Amino acid sequence: MGEMEQMKKEAEALKTQIEAARKAAHDTDMASAASGVAPAPRVQLKTRRTLKGHLAKIYAMHWCTDNRLMVSASQDGKLLIWDSHTGNKVNAVPLKSSWVMTCAYAPSGNLVASGGLDNMCTVYNLKTPVIKTVKELDAHTGYLSCARFLSDTEVLTASGDTTCALWDLETGKQKTVFLNHVGDCMCLSLSPDMNSFVSGACDSLAKLWDIRDGQCKQTFLGHTSDINAISFYPGGNAIITGSDDCTCKMYDLRADQELITYQDAALNSGVTSLALSMSGRLIFAGYDDFNCNIWDSLKGEKVGVLSGHDNRVSCTGVPPDGMCVCTGSWDSFLKIWN
Amino acid sequence: MAQPSSCAQSSNGVADESPNMLVYRKMEDIIARMQDEKNGIPIRTVKSFLSKIPSVFSGSDIVQWMQKNLNIEDQVEALHLGTLMAAHGYFFPISDHVLMLKDDGTFYRFQTPYFWPSNCWEPENTDYAVYLCKRTMQNKARLELADYEAESLARLQRAFARKWEFIFMQAEAQAKVDKKRDKIERKILDSQERAFWDVHRPVPGCVNTTEADIKKSSRMKQPHKTRKSVYGLQNDIRSHSPTHTPAPDAKEPVLLSSLQIQHWQTQLDRHRLKMSKVAESLLSFSEQYIEYDPFFTTPEPSNPWISDDVTSWELEASKEAGQQRVKRWGFCFDEVLKDPVGREQFLRFLESEFSSENLRFWLAVQELKKRPIREVPSRVQEIWDEFLAPGAPSAINVDSRSYDKTTQNIKDPGRYAFQDAQEHIYKLMKSDSYSRFIRSSAYQEMLQAKKKRNKNIPFFVIKNMK
Numbered sequence: 001m002g003e004m005e006q007m008k009k010e011a012e013a014l015k016t017q018i019e020a021a022r023k024a025a026h027d028t029d030m031a032s033a034a035s036g037v038a039p040a041p042r043v044q045l046k047t048r049r050t051l052k053g054h055l056a057k058i059y060a061m062h063w064c065t066d067n068r069l070m071v072s073a074s075q076d077g078k079l080l081i082w083d084s085h086t087g088n089k090v091n092a093v094p095l096k097s098s099w100v101m102t103c104a105y106a107p108s109g110n111l112v113a114s115g116g117l118d119n120m121c122t123v124y125n126l127k128t129p130v131i132k133t134v135k136e137l138d139a140h141t142g143y144l145s146c147a148r149f150l151s152d153t154e155v156l157t158a159s160g161d162t163t164c165a166l167w168d169l170e171t172g173k174q175k176t177v178f179l180n181h182v183g184d185c186m187c188l189s190l191s192p193d194m195n196s197f198v199s200g201a202c203d204s205l206a207k208l209w210d211i212r213d214g215q216c217k218q219t220f221l222g223h224t225s226d227i228n229a230i231s232f233y234p235g236g237n238a239i240i241t242g243s244d245d246c247t248c249k250m251y252d253l254r255a256d257q258e259l260i261t262y263q264d265a266a267l268n269s270g271v272t273s274l275a276l277s278m279s280g281r282l283i284f285a286g287y288d289d290f291n292c293n294i295w296d297s298l299k300g301e302k303v304g305v306l307s308g309h310d311n312r313v314s315c316t317g318v319p320p321d322g323m324c325v326c327t328g329s330w331d332s333f334l335k336i337w338n
Numbered sequence: 339m340a341q342p343s344s345c346a347q348s349s350n351g352v353a354d355e356s357p358n359m360l361v362y363r364k365m366e367d368i369i370a371r372m373q374d375e376k377n378g379i380p381i382r383t384v385k386s387f388l389s390k391i392p393s394v395f396s397g398s399d400i401v402q403w404m405q406k407n408l409n410i411e412d413q414v415e416a417l418h419l420g421t422l423m424a425a426h427g428y429f430f431p432i433s434d435h436v437l438m439l440k441d442d443g444t445f446y447r448f449q450t451p452y453f454w455p456s457n458c459w460e461p462e463n464t465d466y467a468v469y470l471c472k473r474t475m476q477n478k479a480r481l482e483l484a485d486y487e488a489e490s491l492a493r494l495q496r497a498f499a500r501k502w503e504f505i506f507m508q509a510e511a512q513a514k515v516d517k518k519r520d521k522i523e524r525k526i527l528d529s530q531e532r533a534f535w536d537v538h539r540p541v542p543g544c545v546n547t548t549e550a551d552i553k554k555s556s557r558m559k560q561p562h563k564t565r566k567s568v569y570g571l572q573n574d575i576r577s578h579s580p581t582h583t584p585a586p587d588a589k590e591p592v593l594l595s596s597l598q599i600q601h602w603q604t605q606l607d608r609h610r611l612k613m614s615k616v617a618e619s620l621l622s623f624s625e626q627y628i629e630y631d632p633f634f635t636t637p638e639p640s641n642p643w644i645s646d647d648v649t650s651w652e653l654e655a656s657k658e659a660g661q662q663r664v665k666r667w668g669f670c671f672d673e674v675l676k677d678p679v680g681r682e683q684f685l686r687f688l689e690s691e692f693s694s695e696n697l698r699f700w701l702a703v704q705e706l707k708k709r710p711i712r713e714v715p716s717r718v719q720e721i722w723d724e725f726l727a728p729g730a731p732s733a734i735n736v737d738s739r740s741y742d743k744t745t746q747n748i749k750d751p752g753r754y755a756f757q758d759a760q761e762h763i764y765k766l767m768k769s770d771s772y773s774r775f776i777r778s779s780a781y782q783e784m785l786q787a788k789k790k791r792n793k794n795i796p797f798f799v800i801k802n803m804k
Binding site: 021029143281338 | 357358360364365408409410415418419422423549551553595596599601603604605606608611612613614615617618619621628631632634637641642643651654672708709711712754757
């Protein structure tokens with residue numbers, strides 16, 4: 001076992017050097033840098049819509065690029081497509097497996113996807129007279145925790161089998177498998193330029209991947225428990241993560257380290273989901289304690305709360321034009337706030 | 339205080355305990371402070387009617403303590419946190435099944451550590467049956483079953499019809515043990531036991547805080563640490579969970595390590611920007627975009643969610659570019675490329691400079707990436723013929739390295755055949771044409787424009803028509 005021991009030592013030495021290099025770049029902290037910025041006004045948002053229709057816990061939701069349509073997934077075994085402005089259900093997609101964990105809307109608006117304990121990502125075409133299953137992407141050996149469309153021909157997935165994968169929708173096969181996490185992958189977020197993505201996993205690490213060459217480019221440490229939610233900061237230079245350790249963190253890709261931790265002594269529940277306002281200034285983070293807390297991303301302060309759900313907030317989303325925020329909950333309702 | 343299950347670290351550094359443990363520990367820290375003799379909540383015995391109520395404190399006591407000791411100013415926040423802790427069973431109202439915190443004289447009691455959720459309780463229905471059965475053997479009126487409990491008991495009797503004699507015997511035995519206890523002790527233990535069941539079999543309509551996210555529950559990490567039996571019913575202890583997913587096959591250990599080392603080396607070698615620079619960049623980004631963020635700046639004409647007027651969405655989709663939208667193009671080149679109207683205006687500008695082939699090439703390559711695989715080879719050939727082949731009608735100027743690479747790539751055409759050339763052209767447009775576009779009189783005039791323009795005629799063409 002001599003070789004293994006040596007390699008372990010080498011790896012440890014490199015990690016120590018990385019920490020030292022990060023410290024060297026740490027010539028200030030975000031809070032001091034942002035001290036000159038005017039504080040965000042106390043945010044008090046009202047519920048503008050409550051979407052009722054699901055019969056069981058809502059696990060996921062995703063906005064369409066048109067800022068009005070959205071898809072939501074519930075353990076009642078359905079995907080619902082909503083025109084959230086009118087509150088009408090545009091479509092209902094019955095799922096083969098009711099243990100759904102994620103859903104996604106393609107940027108074109110033509111397709112939606114879902115996945116969960118069935119270990120598969122199923123893609124549906126919304127534009128055919130009757131909604132059809134286009135493909136069942138079946139190769140993961142663990143549950144599907146998150147899926148995102150790059151286009152109508154490519155899908156990215158994150159799985160409980162600790163891998164992420166890029167799929168070609170025509171062949172239904174995995175084009176690239178992203179291997180590096182040692183815990184279940186729980187979430188992923190695409191960079192604005194679509195050349196890379198970040199993933200969060202139960203190994204408490206967030207990783208940046210190059211979509212083309214499949215390599216893990218950066219690893220971010222700091223959380224002490226599962227990372228359940230992750231999102232790119234607009235502009236693509238930073239990421240925000242939410243974890244079961246009850247905190248959210250901002251990491252910058254260029255500084256290669258953590259900038260801020262968003263935490264509060266009174267917050268004693270894990271973060272389930274998060275979404276950013278269009279400028280990135282506000283973070284809407286859903287927690288297990290039924291609330292969605294709003295953070296000033298630059299100053300690290302809590303500036304508001306969205307309370308109204310009667311059970312855990314499981315998903316949050318801000319549409320591309322940033323006009324509102326949607327929260328979905330285990331209480332089976334979706335609420336739109338601004 | 340009972341010791342919660344120990345946190346073992348496995349060899350790859352991942353904590354073995356369930357994610358809930360962190361949350362339980364945080365709550366238990368607060369409980370420990372609440373129970374502190376000097377600075378905690380004062381616990382007292384209250385004399386009522388004909389008896390004493392032992393070991394209680396009021397809801398207001400809790401709220402006040404929280405506000406003083408946990409830095410919580412807002413009463414609503416204190417109630418929220420308190421209700422959360424009550425819902426997990428750390429303290430409970432002595433006369434109510436509904437576990438919530440009220441800021442009044444309602445009496446609460448602490449739960450015994452034995453029943454804390456950090457002990458990984460997953461009590462079985464047989465235990466619940468024993469408990470309800472035992473309750474019916476107690477004669478005191480105050481211990482009568484609530485309606486939902488009576489219903490549950492009836493259901494369980496049907497479900498366990500064959501085992502019922504056994505359950506009955508267990509209930510009798512438990513009742514006997516209980517009778518032997520000191521009266522005051524009994525009051526306390528009875529209430530704690532009831533609170534335990536209120537957590538694991540909540541009143542219909544109340545949230546069950548023991549419900550686990552299916553993503554987490556399919557990762558049963560320590561199945562042998564789970565406690566399933568309150569009353570020691572042996573036959574219900576399982577040795578493993580049926581939902582346990584075996585870990586994926588470990589890769590050949592040495593190979594994995596060398597890949598890891600490569601990864602760490604790459605990460606070490608990457609150039610790191612100083613925090614001050616990074617912070618500055620994030621702050622200026624935020625400053626620039628805050629006027630476009632509907633949460634900070636009221637959008638014009640209105641926010642469709644507030645006014646119910648969808649004009650904002652219609653304008654976005656139209657060819658009209660208002661002043662605010664035009665201003666964004668000046669932030670960075672990517673903003674021009676993102677906006678269809680921006681792209682159109684930039685294209686017309688390039689046409690005037692006879693370099694529109696650059697943008698057209700870039701757009702064609704972007705579109706290629708979304709094409710179905712079967713169309714890719716022919717499309718690659720088309721793009722090559724149009725922009726890069728010797729004598730191409732829209733010849734673009736790429737550096738020799740990218741040109742050679744592309745020549746190689748098209749022999750085996752894929753979606754990324756033109757990646758290097760595209761990057762080169764992107765940089766060219768960004769550093770050269772884009773800055774001239776922003777400085778151009780056409781753009782500047784669009785920026786100053788206050789009047790609405792005729793929708794169908796792009797401004798730039800109007801200028802050229804003079």
